[in-house]
Amino acid sequence: MKYLWEQKNYNKQYLKDIKDKYSIELPLLKALLNRVSSLKEIDSYINPDLKKLFSPFEFDDMTKAVDIIEKSISNNEKILVFGDYDVDGITGTSILVKELLRLNADVEWFVPNRVNDGYGIDKKFIDKFNKYNLVITNDCGITASEEVDLMKKNGLKVIITDHHYPKKELPKADAIINPKVGDYPFKDLAGVGVVFKLVSALREEIPKEYLGLTAIGTIADIVPLIRENRILVKHGLNQINNKIILEFMNKMNIKKESIKPYHISFMIGPRINSVGRLTDANNFIKLLVKEDVKNIKKTINNIDKTNSKRKDIEEKIYKEADELIHKLNKKNTYFIILYKENWHPGVIGIVASRLVEKYNRPVLLITKDENNICKGSGRSIKKINLLEILNKYNLYFEKLGGHQHAVGFSIKEENINKLRENINNSIFKNVSLDSFIPSISYDAEIEINDLSFKFLKNLSKMMPFGYENKQPLFKISNIKIEKEPRIVGGSHIKFYFNKHEDVEAIGFNMKEMINFLGEKIDILGNIKINEYKGEKKIQIVIKDIRNHIGELSRVKRENFVHVYNLIKQNKKISLNELYSKSDDSKIFINIIIKIFEELGFIYKLGNIIYINNDINKKISLEKSKLFNFLKREK
Numbered sequence: 062m063k064y065l066w067e068q069k070n071y072n073k074q075y076l077k078d079i080k081d082k083y084s085i086e087l088p089l090l091k092a093l094l095n096r097v098s099s100l101k102e103i104d105s106y107i108n109p110d111l112k113k114l115f116s117p118f119e120f121d122d123m124t125k126a127v128d129i130i131e132k133s134i135s136n137n138e139k140i141l142v143f144g145d146y147d148v149d150g151i152t153g154t155s156i157l158v159k160e161l162l163r164l165n166a167d168v169e170w171f172v173p174n175r176v177n178d179g180y181g182i183d184k185k186f187i188d189k190f191n192k193y194n195l196v197i198t199n200d201c202g203i204t205a206s207e208e209v210d211l212m213k214k215n216g217l218k219v220i221i222t223d224h225h226y227p228k229k230e231l232p233k234a235d236a237i238i239n240p241k242v243g244d245y246p247f248k249d250l251a252g253v254g255v256v257f258k259l260v261s262a263l264r265e266e267i268p269k270e271y272l273g274l275t276a277i278g279t280i281a282d283i284v285p286l287i288r289e290n291r292i293l294v295k296h297g298l299n300q301i302n303n304k305i306i307l308e309f310m311n312k313m314n315i316k317k318e319s320i321k322p323y324h325i326s327f328m329i330g331p332r333i334n335s336v337g338r339l340t341d342a343n344n345f346i347k348l349l350v351k352e353d354v355k356n357i358k359k360t361i362n363n364i365d366k367t368n369s370k371r372k373d374i375e376e377k378i379y380k381e382a383d384e385l386i387h388k389l390n391k392k393n394t395y396f397i398i399l400y401k402e403n404w405h406p407g408v409i410g411i412v413a414s415r416l417v418e419k420y421n422r423p424v425l426l427i428t429k430d431e432n433n434i435c436k437g438s439g440r441s442i443k444k445i446n447l448l449e450i451l452n453k454y455n456l457y458f459e460k461l462g463g464h465q466h467a468v469g470f471s472i473k474e475e476n477i478n479k480l481r482e483n484i485n486n487s488i489f490k491n492v493s494l495d496s497f498i499p500s501i502s503y504d505a506e507i508e509i510n511d512l513s514f515k516f517l518k519n520l521s522k523m524m525p526f527g528y529e530n531k532q533p534l535f536k537i538s539n540i541k542i543e544k545e546p547r548i549v550g551g552s553h554i555k556f557y558f559n560k561h562e563d564v565e566a567i568g569f570n571m572k573e574m575i576n577f578l579g580e581k582i583d584i585l586g587n588i589k590i591n592e593y594k595g596e597k598k599i600q601i602v603i604k605d606i607r608n609h610i611g612e613l614s615r616v617k618r619e620n621f622v623h624v625y626n627l628i629k630q631n632k633k634i635s636l637n638e639l640y641s642k643s644d645d646s647k648i649f650i651n652i653i654i655k656i657f658e659e660l661g662f663i664y665k666l667g668n669i670i671y672i673n674n675d676i677n678k679k680i681s682l683e684k685s686k687l688f689n690f691l692k693r694e695k
Contacts, residue, residue, distance in 0.1 A: 062607045062651060064501035065659075066536070066585065069095045071504075079103060085519050088505035092533035093523065095504050096287065107522055109292040111269075117262035121243035122236035126220050127262050129195065129235055133218070134166045138194035142170040143182060144346070145200035145252065146337030148330050152278030153199045153222075153253035155349035156271045160260045162350070169193075170350075172342045175407045177430075180462070180469055182208040191215055198222060200252030203239055204462055206232045222255045224284075225462055226448065247289045253278030254293060273301030274349070280322045281330035283466075286527030294322065294525050304352040312361050322527045335368040338407030374405050378412045382426060386416070386666060394666060395488045395497060397424045398481040400435070400474075404428035410438035410467070420666050421499045423447055425468075427477060434459075435477065439468040444496040453491070454480055494661050501605060503534040503585050512564055512599050517590055534604060538583045548572045554603075565591070568603035577647055579608035608648050620645055624653045628663060629672045636668045 071094035078100060080090055097106050105113050117123050133140055140161060144154030154170050161168040173183070181201040187208060190196055195218045202209070203223040209232035212219050219234040227242055238255055240248045250258070257275045260268050276297025279290050286294060298320050301307065309332065310317065315324050336345045347353075348360060385399050397416065409426040416424045417440045427437035441447035446465040455461060457476040463469055472480065526532040546556035554568045554575050566584065568574060584606050591600035627642055628634055636654075640647055654670065657663045664671040 062655065063605050064499045064585075065655070066605070066607065067500055067502045068506075068536070069502045069504055071095050075100055083107075085522075086511065086516055088507040088511070088535060089516070089519055089523075089533070092504035092535075095533075096523070096530055102288070105288070106291070109295045111267055111292060111296055114261075114267065114289055114292055115246050117258040120238050120240070120245050120258065120262075122238060123259070123262050126222075126236035126238055126259060129218055129220060130161075130166075130197075130263065133195045134161075134164055136194075137167060139192060140166050140168040140195045140197065141190060141193040142168060143186075143196055143198045143201070144170060144172045144342075145180065146172050146175045146342040147200075148281035148333045148337075149252045149278040150200040151333060151337060151342050151346055151349070152274040152281075153251075153256040155346050156253065156260060156274050157197065157199055157222075157256045158346070158350050160263065160268065160271070164263070170343070170346060172337070172346060174341060175337055181205060184208055184211065187211045187215065190217060194218060195220070199256055200224070202232065202234070203227045203237070203242070204232075206230060208232075209234050222252070222259055224250050224252050224255050226464060249285045249287070249290060251279040251282040251284045251290070253282070254284075254290065257293065269296075269300060270302060272297035273306065274303055276301070277306065277325050277329065277333075280325040280527055281334070283528045285529035286322070286525065287529050291525070291530060294527070298322070298525060303349060304354050305348045305357060308354060308357045308361060312358075312365075322525045326527075331371075332364050332368045335371040336364060339367050339371055339374075339405075371408060375408045375411050378404050378408060378426075379415055382412055382416060383419075386420070387669065394420075394485075394664060395422060396481070396484045397422045398427070398477065398484070399425070400427040400477050402429040406430060406436050406438075410440065410469075413438050413440040416440075417442060421497060422666075423450075425470075427472065429474070434471055435474050436471050437469070439463070439470070441466050442496070444500075445492055450484070450488075450491055454484055457483075495659070498655075498659050501534070501585060503536045505533075506536045506538060507588075509537060509540065509558055509564060512588065514590070514597075514599070517588065517599065520588065532587045532589075534585055534587060536583060536585055537601070540582050540584060541580065542578065542582065546575055546578060548575065564599045564601065566601040566603055568606070571603065571606075574606055577608065577651070578606065579648065581608075583607045620649065621653055621656075624650060625657065625662065628657075628670055633669060633671050636670065639670065 071091045075094050076090060080087070083090065085093070093103065093106065097103055142154055142157050142161070144150045150172060154172060158168055158170050182198065182205045184207070190212060196212060197220045199222050201223055202221040203225050204227065209219050213233060220236045220238070221232060221234045222238045224240060227239065231237060231242065238259055240250045240255065253275050257268070257271060260271060272293065276294045279294055284290055301317060301320065306329070307317070309329055310320065313328050315328065333345065336342050348357070381401060382399050386394070386397060397420065404426065406428050409428060413424040413426045421442055423439065423441040423445055425437050425439040427435050429435050439447055439451070448463050448465055448468050451458070451461060451468060457472060457480045459471040459473065461468060461470040520533065523533065540558055543557045543562070546554050549555045552570050552572050554571050556566055558564055558566070566586065584601065584603050586601040586603045589600050589602060591598050624639070624643060624645065627639060639650060643650060654663070654665065658665050661673055663673055
């Protein structure tokens with residue numbers, strides 16, 4: 062068991078209201094109710110029609126923005142679109158430039174270099190803007206008050222399109238189009254979604270030819286795939302028509318009719334992102350705008366090489382960061398803050414995400430650029446709002462922006478240790494220890510006998526899946542494994558269930574679990590169709606496994622004391638060492654470790670366990686939610 066299991070709290074009254082209306086299985090109805098906030102949303106969720114998009118004129122300044130752009134075009138004024146270098150920024154900038162060119166505007170674009178320039182509008186760019194009459198930002202600008210003031214003093218008109226959180230004082234731009242400013246009904250649009258709304262207002266209709274790029278930017282930016290975002294992605298995946306993206310898909314053997322968010326998140330998106338991380342995104346925007354396919358194969362090969370280089374750099378930084386973590390004072394590991402001068406600033410955000418996944422801690426990685434400026438990226442766990450907490454330590458940052466799960470910042474070198482020390486010493490004033498215990502939420506429980514191809518057809522109505530519209534996770538209890546589980550592909554486990562050979566379970570990268578499986582197990586998993594050589598099977602993709610633990614009654618107090626003493630004597634011990642030094646079963650050791658971690662007796666980072674010497678009060682085992690839960694399960 063890797064996680065604590067928690068069932069999501071669906072609205073039971075809503076369930077009574079809808080179960081007769083929709084001919085959908087009960088577990089799917091519960092999953093559906095976990096994804097909507099009102100009964101009115103259900104029809105929109107099941108039928109995400111483009112007509113259900115909000116009017117772009119519900120943005121407070123949309124009418125102003127349209128008037129400014131139309132007058133600039135009619136007066137032959139020069140327009141600059143200033144974008145961002147990630148996939149969201151690249152796709153949004155491309156859409157806006159393409160539309161302005163269609164309207165015969167005199168338009169150019171500029172995206173800063175991630176390494177040399179950093180994120181957003183910098184004062185060093187302002188003098189270069191003087192040849193333009195209007196600057197329109199994309200995916201940036203909402204915190205650039207000083208820079209906007211300078212542009213206004215130079216006689217420029219400024220329209221900000223952004224989706225990031227504003228500060229208390231807004232920039233004095235001529236118009237601000239941001240769902241987090243004013244009364245726009247949906248706050249979670251990506252930057253490219255905001256641009257799509259601006260273009261919709263300019264057209265006074267939905268510009269369907271841009272839906273594909275909008276879907277790609279929305280998925281890649283990991284904004285919630287709900288409500289308007291879900292509508293844009295649902296239709297956008299079916300209408301990818303940009304010749305450059307189609308060539309990418311062809312190179313990766315992705316069929317247009319079967320493309321999924323997965324392909325954007327893990328195949329197309331990282332390649333486009335690598336351009337902005339390691340090279341100049343402006344050249345790729347030119348390709349998307351002009352859709353020039355003459356040299357596209359050579360360009361894609363170069364991008365693949367860039368992406369491979371990015372992977373190599375990422376792996377090197379990951380290993381170095383992992384080594385640094387184990388040198389930290391374990392009291393200071395609730396927030397992992399690491400600094401090394403030569404880390405590539407374009408890759409540290411990806412590495413931070415990987416470390417969050419491994420250690421279930423918020424992670425800030427910091428490096429120093431060639432101008433001796435320390436820049437960092439941060440990623441967080443689901444129960445901790447990273448931007449909210451870091452804003453409490455704003456005095457240490459030169460710049461700070463982002464959202465609850467990801468931030469970017471710059472900081473003076475002398476403030477890094479101060480930040481690490483202060484944030485870790487006071488973290489429990491802001492969050493509880495429970496926030497650091499890995500947990501996983503599932504939608505509903507389902508019986509093996511209820512799995513069918515009809516069930517999966519109804520499940521497909523909930524697609525596309527992504528952030529905050531994740532593929533439903535189901536609990537299946539009291540499973541008896543048929544035959545011995547086997548290892549496939551070198552690192553995965555696969556097994557079948559008694560009398561259900563048309564249903565298979567696979568656990569990716571879970572081969573170590575093969576030694577922990579009891580006679581009966583419960584599993585959490587996603588359910589899908591797996592087709593191989595023309596044969597279709599229902600497949601459960603395992604997220605976690607829990608053994609039946611009725612025999613926990615055999616675990617006595619001395620078992621807990623024995624394991625605790627082993628950890629205390631060694632001060633630091635790996636799980637494998639603990640297994641080898643104890644006669645207790647691995648299953649019981651894992652249960653005991655989970656309880657100790659929840660109670661705060663130990664720190665656990667990956668497979669290394671550290672004693673917490675600061676426990677200065679007696680904590681009863683009965684106070685452990687996990688222990689009480691295990692007693693109920695007996």
